[in-house]
Amino acid sequence: MKLNKSKIYIHLAKNLFLAVSIFLFKSFLSLSAKEINQSRSSVHHQNHSKGVDWQNIKKPPSISLKATPALGNGWTISTNVKNFSFSPERAGKKHVNGEGHMHLYIDNKKTARLYGFPYYLNNLETGNHEIKVTLNSNDHRDYKLSGTIIEKRIEIQQLQESSTHNLKDRIIIKLPNSRSHPKLEIDLKKDSVKGWNLILKSKNFILIENNNIAEERKYLSGFGRLYINDKFKTRIFGNIYHLSSLPLGSNKIKVELCSNSKLRPYIINGEPISDSIFQFNSKIDPSNGSITQK
Numbered sequence: 102m103k104l105n106k107s108k109i110y111i112h113l114a115k116n117l118f119l120a121v122s123i124f125l126f127k128s129f130l131s132l133s134a135k136e137i138n139q140s141r142s143s144v145h146h147q148n149h150s151k152g153v154d155w156q157n158i159k160k161p162p163s164i165s166l167k168a169t170p171a172l173g174n175g176w177t178i179s180t181n182v183k184n185f186s187f188s189p190e191r192a193g194k195k196h197v198n199g200e201g202h203m204h205l206y207i208d209n210k211k212t213a214r215l216y217g218f219p220y221y222l223n224n225l226e227t228g229n230h231e232i233k234v235t236l237n238s239n240d241h242r243d244y245k246l247s248g249t250i251i252e253k254r255i256e257i258q259q260l261q262e263s264s265t266h267n268l269k270d271r272i273i274i275k276l277p278n279s280r281s282h283p284k285l286e287i288d289l290k291k292d293s294v295k296g297w298n299l300i301l302k303s304k305n306f307i308l309i310e311n312n313n314i315a316e317e318r319k320y321l322s323g324f325g326r327l328y329i330n331d332k333f334k335t336r337i338f339g340n341i342y343h344l345s346s347l348p349l350g351s352n353k354i355k356v357e358l359c360s361n362s363k364l365r366p367y368i369i370n371g372e373p374i375s376d377s378i379f380q381f382n383s384k385i386d387p388s389n390g391s392i393t394q395k
Contacts, residue, residue, distance in 0.1 A: 103117075103312050103345050106249075109237070112267065112315065115306050116177070116293050118229070119164060120312065129281065133209075143376045144249040149354065151242055152242050152243045152244070152245045152250065153196060153238050153242040153243070153245065154216075154228075154244075154246075155244050155245060155246045156183075156198040156199075157198065157199065157246065158246075158247075159291060160184045161184065161246050161250060161251075162182055162183060162184045162185040162199075162236055162244070162246075163182070163183045163184065164180060164181070164182050164234060164253040164352050165180065165181040165253070166178070166179075166180055166234055166253040166254075166255050167179045167180075167255070168232055168255060171221065171223075172364055173223065173263055173349075173364065174222075174223075174224040174261045174262065174263045175222055175223035175224075175225075175263050175302045176223070176225070176257060176308045177218045177219050177220070177222075177310055177338075178205065178215075178219065178220040178222050178232060179220075179310070180215065180217065180223075180234055180253075182203070182217065182236065182283075184198050184199070185199060185200075185201070185236065186199055186201075187200075187201070187202055187203075187216050187217040188200040188201060188202070188239060189216040189298060189341050189343075190237075191239045191342075191348065192214070192239060192241075192292060192294070192298070193239065193240065193241065193292060193293035193294035194239050194240070194293065194352075195239060195240070196240050196286045197238075197239060198244070199285060199316065200238070200239055201236065201237045201238045202215060202216055202217075202237055202239075202246070203216075203217075203234045203235060203236060203237060203302075204217040204234065204235045204237050204241075204243075205220060205232070205233070205234055206231075206233040206234070206235070207222070207225070207230060207231070207233075208230055208231055209231070209233070212370040212381070213345070214343040214345070215315075215343075216339065216341050216342075216343070216379070217339070218337075218338050218339025218340075218341070218342075220338075220340040221256070221335050221337075221338070223263040223335070224263050225259040225263065226259065227259050227260065227261065227262065228237055228258070228259060229256060229257070229258050229259075229360065230256065230257050230258075231255075232254065232255050232256070232257060233252055233253070233254045233257050234252060234253050235250060235251065236251040236252070241294065247333070249275075251366050252280060258262075264333060266392070270381040274344040275330065281304075281331065281348060282369055282370075282376065283303065283304060283305040283306035283321055283358065283367070283369070283374050284303070284304040284305065285301065285302070285306070285325070285356065285357075285358055285376045286301075286302045286303075286372050286376050287299060287300065287301055287302070287354070287356050287376045287378055288300040288302070288307075288378070288380055289344070289354065290381050292330065292343065295345060296343060296345040296346060297344045297345075297347070297355070297380070298341055298342070298343055298344070299327070299337075299341065299342045299343075299344050299356075300340065300341055301325050301337060301339075301340045301341070301342070302340065303340070304360070305321065306322065306358055306374070307320050307321070307322035307381070308322070308323070308324060308325060308338060308339055308340060309322050309323075309324075309338060309361075310338045310361060311361055317342075317360060317361055317362055319320060321367075322361070323358055323359050323360045323361050323367070324337055324338050324358075324359055324361055325337035325338075325356040325357070325358060325359070326356065326357050326358075326359045327342070327351070327354070327356050327365065328353075328354070328356070328357075329347065329348075329350065329352060329354055329355075330352055330353050332354065335357075336354065342368075347380060347384055349383065349384065350381065350383075351379055351380075351381050352379065352380050352382060353377060353378075353379055354377065354378050354379070354380060355375060355376070355377040356375060356376060356377075357373045357375035358373075358374040358376060368369075373376050375382060
């Protein structure tokens, strides 16, 4: 009996030692991963804060910035940049002078990355707000001209809260036999720094911000309405949109083509013009605590 008790104690001790070892090993791995992510985040922050001088002084870039009230009490943020090339396919990669993207700030808080297309802004609190855009290199540094950051600022006043439109009513399109049916295909590509780039490939349809009904029907144009897990996210006015974060786990990403003038989806032969994909997300961005990477 004593021998059996001894064996039991030895067995329990071994199991306890094994459990403690596994716990310590997992803690070490978790700490190491956290330190690596914090180091990456620190380097990323340093790149943002350093800035990079614009090399071609004879051809400096210029920015125009406009905020137009949109249906639903939101805003369409539009920019026009001269002497600059947007390069979404090289975001986060090696710096090339004259290339890059823009960062959008709302009340000095970074809100979005822009690739030259109009941006739909909603869910603002009522009151005055400052809109700012900066010109950024491929590696996300602020472009500077003579030591000054290249940026543009405007102020807007939000009078009412944003509203969600009832989309039960659909726009049924009757196309002439000579016109091919519009199609949409979406893809999601992991960004080298943060989040994903959502690619929209439309056929026989123009993704553009235009509320002219005659022009809209003539060229069959509108925006892409983005849903994440069947919840409305935003409107997309171009063929690429930076998606900075996703919820943890499996996510359904859906885009359907809608009318700018009616804010409702187009329907052809009883079906919406849409496409859906799934993206699994499993990691947390330590810089802000949000889920961002695949």
